Amino acid sequence: MGIGNAIVDVLAQVDDDFLARFELNKGAMTLIDADRAEALYAALPSGLECSGGSAANTVAGVAMLGGTAGFIGKVRDDQLGQVFTHDIRAAGVEFDTPLSTDGAPTARSMIAVTPDAQRTMNTYLGACVGLTPADIDANLIARADITYLEGYLWDPPQAKAAFRQAMHVCHKAGKMVALTLSDSFCVGRWREEFLDLVENQVDILFANEAELKALYQAPDFDTALQRVRSKVQIAALTRSEKGSVVASGDELHVIDAARIGPVVDTTGAGDLYASGFMYGLTQGRDLGTCGRIGSVCAGAVIAQVGARPTASLRELVATRIK
Amino acid sequence: MGIGNAIVDVLAQVDDDFLARFELNKGAMTLIDADRAEALYAALPSGLECSGGSAANTVAGVAMLGGTAGFIGKVRDDQLGQVFTHDIRAAGVEFDTPLSTDGAPTARSMIAVTPDAQRTMNTYLGACVGLTPADIDANLIARADITYLEGYLWDPPQAKAAFRQAMHVCHKAGKMVALTLSDSFCVGRWREEFLDLVENQVDILFANEAELKALYQAPDFDTALQRVRSKVQIAALTRSEKGSVVASGDELHVIDAARIGPVVDTTGAGDLYASGFMYGLTQGRDLGTCGRIGSVCAGAVIAQVGARPTASLRELVATRIK
Numbered sequence: 001m002g003i004g005n006a007i008v009d010v011l012a013q014v015d016d017d018f019l020a021r022f023e024l025n026k027g028a029m030t031l032i033d034a035d036r037a038e039a040l041y042a043a044l045p046s047g048l049e050c051s052g053g054s055a056a057n058t059v060a061g062v063a064m065l066g067g068t069a070g071f072i073g074k075v076r077d078d079q080l081g082q083v084f085t086h087d088i089r090a091a092g093v094e095f096d097t098p099l100s101t102d103g104a105p106t107a108r109s110m111i112a113v114t115p116d117a118q119r120t121m122n123t124y125l126g127a128c129v130g131l132t133p134a135d136i137d138a139n140l141i142a143r144a145d146i147t148y149l150e151g152y153l154w155d156p157p158q159a160k161a162a163f164r165q166a167m168h169v170c171h172k173a174g175k176m177v178a179l180t181l182s183d184s185f186c187v188g189r190w191r192e193e194f195l196d197l198v199e200n201q202v203d204i205l206f207a208n209e210a211e212l213k214a215l216y217q218a219p220d221f222d223t224a225l226q227r228v229r230s231k232v233q234i235a236a237l238t239r240s241e242k243g244s245v246v247a248s249g250d251e252l253h254v255i256d257a258a259r260i261g262p263v264v265d266t267t268g269a270g271d272l273y274a275s276g277f278m279y280g281l282t283q284g285r286d287l288g289t290c291g292r293i294g295s296v297c298a299g300a301v302i303a304q305v306g307a308r309p310t311a312s313l314r315e316l317v318a319t320r321i322k
Numbered sequence: 323m324g325i326g327n328a329i330v331d332v333l334a335q336v337d338d339d340f341l342a343r344f345e346l347n348k349g350a351m352t353l354i355d356a357d358r359a360e361a362l363y364a365a366l367p368s369g370l371e372c373s374g375g376s377a378a379n380t381v382a383g384v385a386m387l388g389g390t391a392g393f394i395g396k397v398r399d400d401q402l403g404q405v406f407t408h409d410i411r412a413a414g415v416e417f418d419t420p421l422s423t424d425g426a427p428t429a430r431s432m433i434a435v436t437p438d439a440q441r442t443m444n445t446y447l448g449a450c451v452g453l454t455p456a457d458i459d460a461n462l463i464a465r466a467d468i469t470y471l472e473g474y475l476w477d478p479p480q481a482k483a484a485f486r487q488a489m490h491v492c493h494k495a496g497k498m499v500a501l502t503l504s505d506s507f508c509v510g511r512w513r514e515e516f517l518d519l520v521e522n523q524v525d526i527l528f529a530n531e532a533e534l535k536a537l538y539q540a541p542d543f544d545t546a547l548q549r550v551r552s553k554v555q556i557a558a559l560t561r562s563e564k565g566s567v568v569a570s571g572d573e574l575h576v577i578d579a580a581r582i583g584p585v586v587d588t589t590g591a592g593d594l595y596a597s598g599f600m601y602g603l604t605q606g607r608d609l610g611t612c613g614r615i616g617s618v619c620a621g622a623v624i625a626q627v628g629a630r631p632t633a634s635l636r637e638l639v640a641t642r643i644k
Contacts, residue, residue: 222575222610242564250572253544288544 001144002062003136003166004055005128005152005159006073006097007107008080011119011267011305012047014112019120024112027210029121029183031155032110037124040110049080050306051087052109054182055150057268057307061275061297063092064313067282070094070140072166074131080106081127091308094140100130111267117302119267129156133165141166142173145282146204148274151182151211154190167201178204180274181211188214204234204281206274212237236277236291238270238298246277246291255291260316261303268307272297276317289321296320323466324384325458325488326377327450327474327481328395328419329429330402333441333589333627334369336434341442346434351443351505353477354432359446362432371402372628373409374431376504377472379590379629383597383619385414386635389604392416392462394488396453402428403449413630416462422452433589439624441589451478455487463488464495467604468526470596473504473533476512489523500526502596503533510536526556526603528596534559558599558613560592560620568599568613577613582638583625590629594619598639611643618642 019026022040032040051060059069071088075081077099084106088095107126111119131153141147147170153159167177179202181187187194194215198205205228209221218224221237225245228235234248246253276297280290296317300309341348344362354362373382381391393410397403399421406428410417429448433441453475463469469492475481489499501524503509509516516537520527527550531543540546543559547567550557556570568575598619602612618639622631 220578220614222577222613225576226610245576247574252569252574254547254567254576255544256542288548291544292542 001070001072001141001147002055002059003072003147003153003163004150005053005107005125005156006056006075006084007053007109007123007128008084009050009052009109009111009267009307010041010044010047011050011111011113011265012044014045014114016114019112019114024120024122025185026114026120027118028185029123029152030185032122032124034124037108037110037122040122044110044112048305049083050308051084052307054152054180054271055148056088057271058148058274059093060088060091060308061272061313062279064309065275065279065297065317066314067279070144072097072135072137072140074100074127074135075106076100076104076127078105080108087308096137097135100127103127103130113265113267113305117263117266119265125156128159131156131159131162133162136162136165136169138169141169142175144175146176146178146278148178148180148278150180151186151190151194154186154193176203177201178206178278180206180270181215184210184214187211191215198228199231202232204236205232206236206238206270206277208238208240208270234287236273236294238273243295244273244291246287248287251287253288253291255288255295258295258299258320260296260299260311263302265305266302268301269298271307272301272309293317293321323392323394323463323469324377324381325394325469325475325485326472327375327429327447327478328378328397328406329375329431329445329450330406331372331374331431331433331589331629332363332366332369333372333433333435333587334366336367336436338436341434341436346442346444347507348436348442349440350507351445351474352507354444354446356446359430359432359444362444366432366434370627371405372630373406374629376474376502376593377470378410379593380470380596381415382410382413382630383594383635384601386631387597387601387619387639388636389601392466394419394457394459394462396422396449396457397428398422398426398449400427402430409630418459419457422449425449425452435587435589435627439585439588441587447478450481453478453481453484455484458484458487458491460491463491464497466497468498468500468600470500470502470600472502473508473512473516476508476515498525499523500528500600502528502592503537506532506536509533513537520550521553524554526558526600527554528558528560528592528599530560530562530592556609558595558616560595565617566595566613568609570609573609575610575613577610577617580617580621580642582618582621582633585624587627588624590623591620593629594623594631615639615643
């Protein structure tokens with residue numbers, strides 16, 4: 001079960017000068033308002049629209065792998081809201097959050113992809129700010145083995161309350177709460193609250209190296225790793241081309257990145273790693289194998305443009321994982 | 323205390339065609355006979371001579387860091403033997419193994435460095451085959467906190483007996499035995515014996531990823547890591563640009579590579595990592611810090627040509643390690 005901001009991505013290839021001209025924060029997710037979104041969209045070259053949103057990408061990946069997945073997130077009853085709804089259902093994900101019928105339009109993230117395959121995200125949250133505790137379907141959550149929440153939800157104020165509600169329902173049902181830290185700037189905005197969450201509420205933590213270092217204000221990866229090991233039941237830590245590290249109690253795995261093809265767009269790498277990892281976990285695979293499945297899914301999504309894989313994840317995993 | 327083959331390196335820059343023409347095994351250490359050594363030397367472009375030998379490089383690094391280090395290894399009383407002796411003593415290492423006065427000349431390794439900074443070694447063992455148990459100075463070994471042995475010693479038959487003798491003396495004195503696997507082809511030649519050594523005799527194991535995978539015939543790094551964790555007290559595992567992993571019981575550190583400058587010649591990277599690691603250990607540093615000191619020393623030696631650092635390791639470590 002994924003809960004997150006429901007976003008349609010606009011992906012466009014730009015050069016580094018474009019980032020400099022618009023003072024875009026390379027590699028990060030920056031929140032923008034409606035005016036800025038319009039100005040940026042006007043300046044972007046012709047791009048590709050595709051459904052996105054971090055947790056939404058993750059559950060779409062789980063469904064593609066053959067898992068059973070659901071999503072809670074807020075779109076409006078506008079064209080992009082229809083696109084989002086169509087795509088996530090077409091991926092095989094249960095999605096029944098009521099669409100909002102007034103207020104801001106469906107969220108959009110303008111993703112500038114540079115020649116080095118880095119993605120720089122500029123997100124107008126729009127309808128996402130309408131997610132409230134009333135949208136948290138307790139039955140859906142109680143049915144899921146894992147409820148997966150994105151740190152980005154800490155940005156829209158009411159979503160934070162929905163997030164807390166979801167954790168409460170999940171733990172009451174005896175199931176696991178997973179969190180992705182989402183973005184190092186997001187960690188910067190909400191560091192104290194995230195530290196408390198990780199220590200007291202989260203069973204499975206997903207973070208990349210920059211996010212983990214930001215969380216613990218650590219000078220290097222290993223220092224942060226030693227901190228997180230004692231705080232959370234399972235930590236799955238991604239490190240781009242260096243692969244990932246999975247820690248759980250005394251158990252620790254150092255997993256290679258999987259190369260599926262040339263890297264063209266890193267959008268969705270972390271999201272799809274989480275898909276593979278949690279799919280493995282719900283299939284009863286050992287933690288090392290969960291990490292390897294995550295690597296294959298991440299390797300597939302960065303070999304294409306956009307955060308929803310077009311290749312068959314199921315076949316890739318069947319071929320590459322014993 | 324280091325025990326190893328005492329070798330003078332001849333380093334020359336070549337292109338990949340040169341490797342192909344002479345059927346050289348890129349990245350590996352290949353043993354060659356006197357005739358092949360002569361033919362190869364005749365074909366090599368003008369190069370640089372400098373003292374080498376894996377364990378010798380390591381103890382030279384320890385001394386440069388401010389540690390107390392000794393070396394046992396066999397050279398002849400010829401010009402290169404004088405060069406080797408001069409250089410290791412000039413580095414501050416105690417070296418008193420009797421020179422051989424007849425038989426094969428001092429060992430030479432012709433190291434072909436390709437534009438990708440990879441080194442391909444072709445070693446004529448020469449006088450090294452004259453190392454015998456009689457050369458193992460029990461007093462020297464008993465004084466040392468760690469006796470460090472190179473897997474390459476398994477190649478000259480009598481050296482193997484000297485190696486076993488050294489382990490016996492070291493453990494009897496209550497000190498630690500460290501082993502480097504040296505080279506994945508060397509592991510291939512002596513795999514069964516190395517497995518036994520690692521499980522039953524070695525306290526600290528140094529290996530790079532290829533060597534470790536060869537030892538456990540593992541498909542990936544993590545599988546090999548899980549195997550070695552239960553077999554040896556401390557494993558320090560190097561992974562080139564991916565840094566290193568240090569495992570000891572439940573403790574596990576994932577250490578970044580240190581970038582000191584552009585990478586020009588990877589000769590000595592593993593040797594100098596071991597210098598830093600063991601120096602840290604004898605100074606009572608925690609294992610994560612030992613790994614970080616190792617990274618700095620390795621980063622320094624790959625930013626120059628040759629396996630004995632010219633930069634001050636002591637200053638580099640003082641600046642970069644808290």
